[in-house]
Amino acid sequence: MNCFEWQNRVSDYLDGVLIGASRKEADEHLENCKECSDRYNHYRSIVNSISAMPRTFLPVAIRKAPHSFSIVRSDASLSRSKWERIPWFIRSSVEGLGIAFIILFIIAMVPKIRTIYEKSMERRLDIFTAEETLDAQTESYDVAKLVRGKNVLDANEQANDFDGEFADDNDEDEVESHETERAGTQIRVGNAEIWRFVLKTDSPHELRLKIVAILTDLRIPKDTPGFGGVEAPGGIQFDMIVQKSTVPGIKQNLQRLSKQSGAQKVSPINEPFTWYKNKSKRPIPSGKSRVVIWLSQM
Amino acid sequence: MTNQPQLKSNLIERVVQIYGDMLFDFCHSVLWSQSNAHLAFRSILKEIKKQKRTHSYNNYERPWILKIACEKLRSQARKHGRRLTPSEQIMLDATLKTDVRLKQFDSYFHRLSSDDQMLLLLRDKYGLPYNEIAAAMQLPEGSLKVKRQQALRTLEDWVWNRT
Numbered sequence: 001m002n003c004f005e006w007q008n009r010v011s012d013y014l015d016g017v018l019i020g021a022s023r024k025e026a027d028e029h030l031e032n033c034k035e036c037s038d039r040y041n042h043y044r045s046i047v048n049s050i051s052a053m054p055r056t057f058l059p060v061a062i063r064k065a066p067h068s069f070s071i072v073r074s075d076a077s078l079s080r081s082k083w084e085r086i087p088w089f090i091r092s093s094v095e096g097l098g099i100a101f102i103i104l105f106i107i108a109m110v111p112k113i114r115t116i117y118e119k120s121m122e123r124r125l126d127i128f129t130a131e132e133t134l135d136a137q138t139e140s141y142d143v144a145k146l147v148r149g150k151n152v153l154d155a156n157e158q159a160n161d162f163d164g165e166f167a168d169d170n171d172e173d174e175v176e177s178h179e180t181e182r183a184g185t186q187i188r189v190g191n192a193e194i195w196r197f198v199l200k201t202d203s204p205h206e207l208r209l210k211i212v213a214i215l216t217d218l219r220i221p222k223d224t225p226g227f228g229g230v231e232a233p234g235g236i237q238f239d240m241i242v243q244k245s246t247v248p249g250i251k252q253n254l255q256r257l258s259k260q261s262g263a264q265k266v267s268p269i270n271e272p273f274t275w276y277k278n279k280s281k282r283p284i285p286s287g288k289s290r291v292v293i294w295l296s297q298m
Numbered sequence: 299m300t301n302q303p304q305l306k307s308n309l310i311e312r313v314v315q316i317y318g319d320m321l322f323d324f325c326h327s328v329l330w331s332q333s334n335a336h337l338a339f340r341s342i343l344k345e346i347k348k349q350k351r352t353h354s355y356n357n358y359e360r361p362w363i364l365k366i367a368c369e370k371l372r373s374q375a376r377k378h379g380r381r382l383t384p385s386e387q388i389m390l391d392a393t394l395k396t397d398v399r400l401k402q403f404d405s406y407f408h409r410l411s412s413d414d415q416m417l418l419l420l421r422d423k424y425g426l427p428y429n430e431i432a433a434a435m436q437l438p439e440g441s442l443k444v445k446r447q448q449a450l451r452t453l454e455d456w457v458w459n460r461t
Contacts, residue, residue, distance in 0.1 A: 007447065008447075010450075011443040011446050011447045014450075039451075039454065042454045042457070043454065045400070046450055046453050046457070047422045049400065049407075050407070050422040050423050051425075053404070053407075053423055055319070055323045056322060056323045056326040056327075056332075056335070057322070057323070058314070058318040058319050058321075058322040058339075059322075062318070062322070062336075062339065063318055066310050066311060066314040066318075066343060
């Protein structure tokens with residue numbers, strides 16, 4: 001018998017059921033092979049250890065009432081809290097009341113939560129409707145057409161003189177001529193204001209729509225000459241005579257618009273929004289100002 | 299018909315009286331916990347009560363009960379069996395002396411799979427014959443012998459540090 005064969009029969013050998021020639025061969029192998037002999041001793045001590053394992057007897061409570069014994073949770077006894085030591089009927093009634101209270105609370109809170117939700121939805125809807133209305137208004141402003149060529153006001157003057165030094169000798173001449181033409185009306189020569197706003201933008205056409213919207217909001221009549229703007233080389237120009245009271249509004253809105261358009265200030269001389277105020281020698285009806293908005297294509 | 303509940307209750311009492319100690323100890327040895335042993339013992343009794351005794355088991359009551367016990371213990375061990383913590387495992391492996399290892403034999407024994415534990419317990423602790431163990435564990439006798447030898451060898455490797 002070799003080690004492999006002995007290993008295969010070790011279970012029977014341990015049980016003592018190996019008899020006859022097989023038993024003799026196994027005994028002889030154990031005498032000659034130290035490793036198998038050691039192993040056999042180890043197995044024997046393992047089997048002895050297993051048979052010597054302490055026995056646990058059935059608790060008397062189970063033996064007496066095998067149908068209805070309570071499970072002893074000996075492991076959990078240390079972790080039992082004070083709450084678990086309270087009699088079950090008190091515990092369950094408190095727990096039941098607690099659950100009922102939670103359910104009632106949830107039922108009471110549902111309409112409130114729903115109201116809050118509905119309010120938030122309404123608010124969203126209002127914002128959405130307002131945006132829709134604004135878009136619709138913006139579309140309606142497109143009615144004011146973009147004119148090509150010279151402005152009505154500038155029919156007799158140069159349109160591109162927005163850079164400060166606009167008053168020249170010709171203006172004075174024209175003043176005189178206007179004086180003669182509009183005799184009898186309240187014309188105050190040399191006291192009129194020209195407001196010039198310059199916005200630098202990538203898309204003058206988009207900005208034009210917004211400016212038209214602003215002008216409409218400021219209740220400037222649509223039939224005001226130059227209301228829709230004039231497309232000129234390098235941009236679009238609005239040249240209008242409006243009520244003096246509307247000028248601050250125009251200025252504020254244009255400032256806001258320039259911030260919204262996100263035009264970046266590249267250098268001090270490249271401001272996205274600039275404005276000037278000059279005295280005009282041209283005759284402008286009293287209580288009115290000339291406003292020139294130049295949307296410069298960047 | 300009327301005697302059936304009575305028969306069943308008599309059967310349970312008889313099982314408890316005859317096999318109660320062995321079954322409870324078997325549960326305790328495999329699950330290594332008093333409370334889990336209680337749970338397992340109760341579920342075994344319930345299963346015995348539920349299962350209609352077939353005729354073939356009339357003469358083989360013990361294997362039938364042990365079969366139920368093995369099935370229940372397998373599932374209980376899977377759910378609630380106590381496993382050694384990593385620190386306990388390290389401690390067991392770090393122990394160098396064989397004497398000390400033999401003192402911690404319980405821990406090494408519970409490292410074995412639940413099937414191996416049941417087989418060694420039934421054979422070496424309760425001294426049951428292989429045919430009964432085979433019926434209880436639903437395995438052929440030859441396989442049982444091989445499994446026993448493998449389990450003993452595994453234990454020997456652990457205790458005598460042969461790995």
